[in-house]
Amino acid sequence: MSRAIRTMRLDKEASGKVPLSPGFFLLPSSLYPGEEPMEQGHTVVAASNEAGRTFIRLLLYKQLPVAALTNNKKEAKLLEQIGVPDILHVRTTHTKEVSAPAFPIRRLMIFESSLPLTCQYLLLTARWSVKTIMVITSARHPEAVYKSLGASCVVYSQTGEVGFLLSRLND
Template sequence: MDQDPQTTLVSPATPAGERFLIQLQHLRMPCAAIVNSSRERKRLESLGIRQIMQIDTAEKDRNPIPDCRVGNVYLFESSLALCCRYVQICRDWTGRRLFVVTQGRSSRGVYQALGADHVIHTNGRDVFYLIQEEAGRELDTMKKEPFS
């Protein structure tokens, strides 16, 4: 298995985002939440989220590059302005795909202009289908590895 796996970053700003992150964690896939406040950090910690990166969305250039190798990024929109900042910050961290999951209909062009690869419009509560193929590969790898 890859000694330094890529970490999936998730901004779980909606209930669907929280469920998505919890599912990733449950499958033991390398993942981390990104938040912009200590209040959000504490809320996610209370949900059992272990890996949390707190970033400064007010000062885009003051955020250090993450210690992990960043894979795909999933940003769940609760606010257009905040999600735009997350896109601007996270785009520099990865060459992998950056997804924005929104219930809005008029934001596709804005997010794509900022660097989002995919803008998913949904009213659904469960969006785990976005990562099922990757999760299946991870599960196959886990089955092949001997337990230590």
Template sequence: MNDYILVSAPNVQGEDFIKQLQHRRIPFATMVNNKAEYERMLELHVSTIIVISTNDEATWRVPELPIGRIFLFERSLNLCCRYIQICRSWTSKSICVVTDSTNPRLIYKGMGANYVVHSSSGETSFLISNDFMTDSQNG
């Protein structure tokens, strides 16, 4: 069974990434922590949405679908750190944080992120076309 890419997409870059995955028919799931994000994912026709309460550890259980690479698009430092904390045990593959800030790099690495990508453009296809995707596509 192929691994699912897990995406937290609370911003335009994350939404673009989801559209890229859909266009390429790459299996993925999204992770949300509020109703507004859940509704946005439905509008993007995302079929697999994992709802997490960042304040309730009971909702942090490992999903039943196989999680491969994780892509977290930063909206806030605190939320991104919490998502890393929650997701690190869900996969042995990499966690990539995409941010337009240069400040949190060492914080995210210390929390368990493998990559911190700085990108201020809305373009995300480079994340799919390079080494970030290699392991998840090979099982």
């Protein structure tokens, strides 16, 4: 079966640590406050590392609506090879020129590859109507920075493995 890949440009043109299991911490304790059923929108994933791409594969396997957020062509090509149906291209140097995608977004999950890139993604998506913005990081220090830029919660993972979040996506 052939799948069509939609690629969109999104510039003007187009609290306490709750231990989960060894190596994981959720910041703050409420993971998805007040969310509605999954049919309400896509999960958009900024998968700048292998952990993010693995999570996208899990979402695709579960046949959940997913889109990817990227700022470069090399990463977009990797995401196309994985089979991501919607790839949102953004220019991280022009944070004021980004418009929201045409489809509803339920949650945004940013897998941290660097503090500056994660901050840029948070600034770019600040005006989008998103119920939950989650940052997955292996560093504990950026929590306050990410929260001040709009992250709903920060998940700490030493390995980047956050497959346990899938059970929460169907709630």
